[in-house]
Structures are given as structure tokens and as C-alpha cells.
Amino acid sequence: MINVVNIIRIVGDLFELLAKIQYYEKTLTKRVKQLWVILVWAFAFVLDQYLVLNEQVTLNVIIYFVLAFLCIFLLYEDSAKKKAITIFFVCVFQMLGEIFANTIVNNLKGIDDNESIYLMGYMISKIIFFIFIRISIHFNKRKNEFNMGNKTFISILFVPLLCIVLVGIFELDHPARNHNPYYALFFYSIILIINYLMIIQYDDVQKMLDLNNRNRMLEEQKIYYIQQYEQTKKMWDLMSSMRHNMKNEYVSQSILLKDKEYEKLENLYHNKIGELEASKVVSKSGNRYIDTIVNYKVSVIKEMNADFECKVLVPEIMDIDSDDIIMILGNLLDNVIDAFENERLEKKTGRLSIVYEKSNLYIEVRNTYEGVRKTNRKGEYVTTKKSEEMHGLGIKAVNNVVKKYDGYLEIKEEDKSFIVTVLIQI
Amino acid sequence: MRIAICDDDEIIVKDLHKKLDKTIQKMNMNAGIFDFTDGYDLLYEIETAGIFDIIFLDIEIGKVNGIELADYLNHQKYVFTLIFISQHSNYYKAAFEVQPFWFLDKPFEEEKLEASLKKAIDQLNYQYETINYFYAKEYYRVLIDDIMYVQSQGRTILLYCIEDKIYRFYGKLGDIEEELKTKHRKFVRINRSVCVNIKYVAKWTYKYMEMSNGETINIGEKYRDEVREYFQNWIREKVKEYD
Incomplete structure (x- = not known):
């Protein structure tokens, strides 16, 4: 059905998609060309538009995740853990944006036109989402890759995951929300802040691990350099003592030669060659x-x-x-x-x-x-x-x-x- | 068989000559050994009387650089086996371009000398192995060592050789692969229709190979682990050569 509401809806969704892609590009590493990124996302978008028109909420959420996971796993090459965390955080921000807008709009008094309320809420939700994406990008500029342990991964993943569950439960429990809208707003703000802090924390942990690794390596490098210096010094000492002994050795060799002590001479050479072989690095x-x-x-x-x-x-x-x-x-x-x-x-x-x-x-x-x-x-x-x-x-x-x-x-x-x-x- | 020894130190040359003579008699071979103390003399001899089968070459021969000399001979498409009688590791990088070769350290131990000689003869035999076939009523012999890769197209087998030469005949890739592997050991199947000579691989990656003429050939997904395994084994063999 083509009407103004649907067109605005699609434009809004596109806007949201662009913000999401921007976020993924900043946090994950592409494995394909830009053209493919655009094509795959566009395809997912059309599929999403087509499938989401029905009114079943759970089904919509499942479709959302399946499509997002598929696209991300196709297009980016980071570890599965990092991808999962990124998707869940984006999902939380998106969801909270919509709920915020919903709460605000529901509490606006004086407008009776259902369609305008819907559109307004819709637009506000996209704007809130966009703002959050921008803020996250601003603080999370680096792409880093580290191998986090399963424990860290689960604890980080559980924050957005549990928040999604919590918001779901709270949303179903209508009386509590209707009781006091400010209470609801307060509740969602806290969840938003928790998630946001978690993203920053996650970034900090990465930075710290990087730094630790670097420090450890520098420490090692230092030891190797000192060692190299000592080796060089040792070699130098050896060289000067060799030069010093050289004359003496030639003298004794010529004596041996003069006395026709060939066996002794050969032994001498043999030992010398052995010494040289042994001092090889x-x-x-x-x-x-x-x-x-x-x-x-x-x-x-x-x-x-x-x-x-x-x-x-x-x-x-x-x-x-x-x-x-x-x-x-x-x-x-x-x-x-x-x-x-x-x-x-x-x-x-x-x-x-x-x-x-x-x-x-x-x-x-x-x-x-x-x-x-x-x-x-x-x-x-x-x-x-x-x-x-x-x-x-x-x-x-x-x-x-x-x-x-x-x-x-x-x-x-x-x-x-x-x-x-x-x-x-x- | 003709063997050349080239080192600017006459004592070393004489010593090696004596030990080689002994080894050759022990191995019951028929070979002539020629001594050189100057790189230019060696080159002159090669250009007038033909290439030697095995060349024992020092890296620093007076004003001549052994690596450069070997490189020049390689470019002249001579078939020979090279043994550097030296331990100069600085030159290793340059020596990378010259193949096949290995090092034999002074003073020469007879056991090692014998092993080197055997390896060199093996190497030579590989280099002279040919693949023979009839095509359009004509008989062909192609040096296996010159084949960069073999490709099957339907029932046709294409042999891509150095200097952009391509030979064709009818056959099955599986059979040719078997023949090449028994005669030469340096071939590996990298996808459904291509078998490459590792000698001409300039760059190996998990997904593709870059040949020395700049061509890249993809490695089939099913073949990748196998090719990696082959590559690892090939390196292990190579390491053994430097004993």
C-alpha cells in the first residue's frame, strides 16, 4: 500500500540502516568490496521491509536478528564474538530509541490524530538512535582485535542481552508503565546508561590488553638488546685476544714445522678448527x-x-x-x-x-x-x-x-x- | 660426468680434488674433475667446452662473485647442479635466486662430500627426466623440469613450460600427475584441473599460488589443506638439505 505514512516509514528505515552500516563499518573490518556491502544491506533491507509488514512482534525480532547476523557474517571478518556483541548493542540502542519515543509520544496530550502521533514517535525514535550511534562512533574510533576469553565475552554479551529481556518484560507489564510515565522514562534511561557505559568499558578493556601486551614485549625486547650488546662485547674481547695470540701461535707453528713434528702440527690445527667451530653462533x-x-x-x-x-x-x-x-x-x-x-x-x-x-x-x-x-x-x-x-x-x-x-x-x-x-x- | 671445482685458494681446490677423486672411485663413477682458481677461466671453459654437470663453487673467487656467476649460468639455461663450498651466510639472500644449490662447509669431511655428490647426481637426474608422448603423429619429449604447470581441458592435457611454450596432447590429468610425481616429486595438484611444479611457484598463499611468470592460479577449496601440508613437507625436506 503506497501512502504518505509508508513512504515516511521507509525513508526513516533507510536512514536508520545507513546509521547502522556506518557503525558496523567503524567497528568491524570489511572482508569484501564496498559495492558488495551496499548490495547485501540493500537486499536485507528489502527483505526486511517485505517480511516485517505483519504484526507479530516476536517473529519480527527473530527476522531482525537472523538478517543482521547473516549480513554481518557475510560482510565482515572479525571474530564471531565481536560481531555478536556489536549486533546486540546496536539492537539495544535501537529498541530503547523506539521505546523512548513511544513513551514521550504517549504522554503528549492534546494531539488526537493517531497518524501524526505515530509518525512523530517514529521520527523521534530514529533521531535518538542516530544520536547514540554518533556518540558511540565518536568514542570508539579504533578497530582493535584481541582474543577475549569466553568469560569476558559472556559477561559483556549478557549486558545487552539481559537488557533486551528486561525491557521486554517491562513493556508487557503495562500497568506499571501506565502508573507513571516518568518512572518508565527513568527506567529506560538507566538501561541506556548501563549499556553505554558497558560499550566504553569494553573499549577500555581492549585498550588495556593491547597496552599490556606491548609493555611485555618492550620488556622482552630490552632484554634482547642488552643480550646482543653483551654478545657483541664478548666477541670483541675474543677477537682482540685472538689477535694477541696469533703471533705466538705462528711462532710455535713454525718451530713445529722446523722440527718436522707434523703430527703435533696437525693436532694443533685440528684443535684450532674445532675451537672456531665451537664458538660459532x-x-x-x-x-x-x-x-x-x-x-x-x-x-x-x-x-x-x-x-x-x-x-x-x-x-x-x-x-x-x-x-x-x-x-x-x-x-x-x-x-x-x-x-x-x-x-x-x-x-x-x-x-x-x-x-x-x-x-x-x-x-x-x-x-x-x-x-x-x-x-x-x-x-x-x-x-x-x-x-x-x-x-x-x-x-x-x-x-x-x-x-x-x-x-x-x-x-x-x-x-x-x-x-x-x-x-x-x- | 664433468665436475668443476672453482675456488681462489689453490690448496682448497687440490684438497677437494683429492677427496672427490676418492669418493668417485668409491662410488664407482666415471667422472672427470677440472680445477679452476679463477671464475673467468671457469666461464671460458663452459662457453667453449660446454657446461659441467656439477660445479663446486666458492662464493668469493678473487674479483668474481660466485653468486653472480651462478646466476649468469642459470640465465643461460644451462642444466647443472651447484654446490657452494662456503659458509658465508651474508650471501644467503642473494643465493636465494639461484637454484638448485646447497652449501658444503670447509674443511671437507668425506662423509658429507659423498652425501652431497649423491644428492647432486639425484638432482641432475631429475633435471633430465622427460615426459614422452605422441600428438598428431609426432613424438615429443618435454623436460619435466621445464614444465611450470599442467592443466587439463576436457580430454586435452596442456603443458605450460618456461619461455611461454605450451605443449598439448590427449590424456588424463590423474595419470600425468602420477607420472610426474614418480619421476620428479616436485609436482602438486592444486585444483581440479591444474598440477603445478613447486620450483616455479614464486609465492604460496592458502588460497592461491603466484607463478614465477606472474600468473596466479587459485587453489581449490578442497585442495587447500593438502597443498599446505605439501608445502610444509617440502620446506622440511629443504631444511634437511642444509645439514
């Missing part, structure tokens, strides 16, 4: 960040009397953040150190390979470990901890970096060894 790819962290961590590992082999085959310059590479290698090698610290571990062996091939960085860390083991009722040994738990927080941090590069992380257990493989495309 494990990683000398020329890639400063990788060399520093690998040499440092592996020196720690070797001090634990472990047999640890390293192969670093990477170019000097790679297009990857130094922070990220330090995060990955630091955490993975720390896990090796943790595993080797276990005194019950008899055979401490491991291997590290870092290879750059076909625009991909491949990192494999393999080490023996002594798992925490427990017997079951039959007396058989059972593994009590999953490999992820064994590796603790470190792996989570690595996983975050891997995700950032759209990479692949694999943790395997193979005859008393842990094998962690990272493959990131750079």
Missing part, C-alpha cells in the same frame, strides 16, 4: 632481529645442557614487524626453556628451523618434554593436560600474531616431543 642469517633473539634464547637453552639444533635460512630483510617476530620466537623458545626446566626430563633435545620460502616464513620448534601424568582407575597413564594448556599463555600470544598475518599454527605431540609449527605469509 647458532644463527647468523644477517637478519638482526631473528639472530639476536635466537642466539640469546638458544644460549640459555644450551646452558641447560640440552642438545639443541638450529637452522635459520632467512634473508636479511623481511617484510614483518620486528615486534611480531620477537613475540613468536621469544614465546616458542621460552616454552622450550620451560619444558627443559623440568628436572625429571632425562633427554633434553630439540630443534629449531626458521625458513623463508615462496613469500612464507616457516618456523618449527620441536623439543622433548616430560608431561604431567596421572593414572586413571585402571592404573594406566593418562595425559591430564592438553598441549595448549601445557604451553600456556605464550601460545596464545603467538596465535594472535599468526592470526594477524592470516597464518597457520599447529601444535603436535609426537613420541614425547612437542612440535609447534608456524607458517605465516609475508
Whole structure:
């Protein structure tokens, strides 16, 4: 049916949709081109207009959520958790906007024309919604991605979800609302404020986590730099002592040669070559960040009397953040150190390979470990901890970096060894 | 078989020559070893008498850079296997462009030398493997090493080779894939109709591959995990080569 009311309704809905899209664009990351975003939303809008014309409230709400979830899951690439939270918050703001408008309009006295009241309420609700979207965008400018735990997710999600339920119950309980309109207005304002504060809180938590991660990494980096300095110094000292000894050595060699003590001479050379081989640093790819962290961590590992082999085959310059590479290698090698610290571990062996091939960085860390083991009722040994738990927080941090590069992380257990493989495309 | 040793240090060359001689006798091979202490001499010999099968090359040979020399030979489309007798890691990045190759560190241990030689011969054999077929009453032989990827179009098999050459014949991709994999081991199926030679993959991503000539080929959804697995194994093999 085409009449003025319907046209205004559709225009209002479009306006609301644009505000919503703007909000989603600001908080989520697109996975497709702008054209697709517009097309999908337009399609959802038409479908929504067509389906929502019936008067069943519950059905309308379900259609609203199904369409919103579908569109968002198709168009944006953030984690499902973040998407769910965003949708629920938008829904609460939208709902409260409408209820506010409704309450205000219902309490306006003097206008008897039902249609104008409806239109007015309608427009007020859209304006309130728009204002809230603008305020939220203003405070939530950054797009951040962090892996929140399930507990955090549920507690954050429950705020808008419970508010929706609460408002629903309150709306059905007409006598209470009719009793005093100001009371209702007061009630909805509180819910609005709670939700708004929650959004700000949610943003703050993200910021804090980011900051914590950063600080931890800077702290690590500092240690590596000091270590690098010490290594360089050690090498320098060694060099000067070598130069000093050189003359003496040549003298003794020429004496040996003169005396035709060939066997002694050969032994001497043999020992010298062995010494040089032993003082080799494990990683000398020329890639400063990788060399520093690998040499440092592996020196720690070797001090634990472990047999640890390293192969670093990477170019000097790679297009990857130094922070990220330090995060990955630091955490993975720390896990090796943790595993080797276990005194019950008899055979401490491991291997590290870092290879750059076909625009991909491949990192494999393999080490023996002594798992925490427990017997079951039959007396058989059972593994009590999953490999992820064994590796603790470190792996989570690595996983975050891997995700950032759209990479692949694999943790395997193979005859008393842990094998962690990272493959990131750079 | 012709083997060249090129290092500016004559003592090193003589030592390697002696040890190689011993290894060759042990392996019951028939080969001639030629010594060079100058990169230009090596180049002259190659251009007048032909390429060597295996070249032991130092990275710093007087004024000549071993990497550049190898790169030049590669560009001349010579078929050979390269072993760098050095441990210079600074040059690794540059060495990336030159394939196939690996490093053999001084002083030369006989066991490692033998392993390297075996690997080099293996490598050479791969490079000479061909795929043979009849098409339009003519007999064709195509060097497998030159095939960038194989594509099936209906009943036709297309071999896309280097220098933009395309060969065609009738067959099933499954059969060709099997043949390539047994003869060469470097091929991997990446979607329903394409099988690529990993040697010519410039960039691998989960969803597509970029070939060295700039073409991109999508990896079929069902094949992606398998291809990733293949790629990982291929890297693991590669790591083993640097023992």
C-alpha cells in the first residue's frame, strides 16, 4: 500500500540502516568490496521491509536478528564474538530509541490524530538512535582485535542481552508503565546508561590488553638488546685476544714445522678448527632481529645442557614487524626453556628451523618434554593436560600474531616431543 | 660426468680434488674433475667446452662473485647442479635466486662430500627426466623440469613450460600427475584441473599460488589443506638439505 505514512516509514528505515552500516563499518573490518556491502544491506533491507509488514512482534525480532547476523557474517571478518556483541548493542540502542519515543509520544496530550502521533514517535525514535550511534562512533574510533576469553565475552554479551529481556518484560507489564510515565522514562534511561557505559568499558578493556601486551614485549625486547650488546662485547674481547695470540701461535707453528713434528702440527690445527667451530653462533642469517633473539634464547637453552639444533635460512630483510617476530620466537623458545626446566626430563633435545620460502616464513620448534601424568582407575597413564594448556599463555600470544598475518599454527605431540609449527605469509 | 671445482685458494681446490677423486672411485663413477682458481677461466671453459654437470663453487673467487656467476649460468639455461663450498651466510639472500644449490662447509669431511655428490647426481637426474608422448603423429619429449604447470581441458592435457611454450596432447590429468610425481616429486595438484611444479611457484598463499611468470592460479577449496601440508613437507625436506 503506497501512502504518505509508508513512504515516511521507509525513508526513516533507510536512514536508520545507513546509521547502522556506518557503525558496523567503524567497528568491524570489511572482508569484501564496498559495492558488495551496499548490495547485501540493500537486499536485507528489502527483505526486511517485505517480511516485517505483519504484526507479530516476536517473529519480527527473530527476522531482525537472523538478517543482521547473516549480513554481518557475510560482510565482515572479525571474530564471531565481536560481531555478536556489536549486533546486540546496536539492537539495544535501537529498541530503547523506539521505546523512548513511544513513551514521550504517549504522554503528549492534546494531539488526537493517531497518524501524526505515530509518525512523530517514529521520527523521534530514529533521531535518538542516530544520536547514540554518533556518540558511540565518536568514542570508539579504533578497530582493535584481541582474543577475549569466553568469560569476558559472556559477561559483556549478557549486558545487552539481559537488557533486551528486561525491557521486554517491562513493556508487557503495562500497568506499571501506565502508573507513571516518568518512572518508565527513568527506567529506560538507566538501561541506556548501563549499556553505554558497558560499550566504553569494553573499549577500555581492549585498550588495556593491547597496552599490556606491548609493555611485555618492550620488556622482552630490552632484554634482547642488552643480550646482543653483551654478545657483541664478548666477541670483541675474543677477537682482540685472538689477535694477541696469533703471533705466538705462528711462532710455535713454525718451530713445529722446523722440527718436522707434523703430527703435533696437525693436532694443533685440528684443535684450532674445532675451537672456531665451537664458538660459532647458532644463527647468523644477517637478519638482526631473528639472530639476536635466537642466539640469546638458544644460549640459555644450551646452558641447560640440552642438545639443541638450529637452522635459520632467512634473508636479511623481511617484510614483518620486528615486534611480531620477537613475540613468536621469544614465546616458542621460552616454552622450550620451560619444558627443559623440568628436572625429571632425562633427554633434553630439540630443534629449531626458521625458513623463508615462496613469500612464507616457516618456523618449527620441536623439543622433548616430560608431561604431567596421572593414572586413571585402571592404573594406566593418562595425559591430564592438553598441549595448549601445557604451553600456556605464550601460545596464545603467538596465535594472535599468526592470526594477524592470516597464518597457520599447529601444535603436535609426537613420541614425547612437542612440535609447534608456524607458517605465516609475508 | 664433468665436475668443476672453482675456488681462489689453490690448496682448497687440490684438497677437494683429492677427496672427490676418492669418493668417485668409491662410488664407482666415471667422472672427470677440472680445477679452476679463477671464475673467468671457469666461464671460458663452459662457453667453449660446454657446461659441467656439477660445479663446486666458492662464493668469493678473487674479483668474481660466485653468486653472480651462478646466476649468469642459470640465465643461460644451462642444466647443472651447484654446490657452494662456503659458509658465508651474508650471501644467503642473494643465493636465494639461484637454484638448485646447497652449501658444503670447509674443511671437507668425506662423509658429507659423498652425501652431497649423491644428492647432486639425484638432482641432475631429475633435471633430465622427460615426459614422452605422441600428438598428431609426432613424438615429443618435454623436460619435466621445464614444465611450470599442467592443466587439463576436457580430454586435452596442456603443458605450460618456461619461455611461454605450451605443449598439448590427449590424456588424463590423474595419470600425468602420477607420472610426474614418480619421476620428479616436485609436482602438486592444486585444483581440479591444474598440477603445478613447486620450483616455479614464486609465492604460496592458502588460497592461491603466484607463478614465477606472474600468473596466479587459485587453489581449490578442497585442495587447500593438502597443498599446505605439501608445502610444509617440502620446506622440511629443504631444511634437511642444509645439514
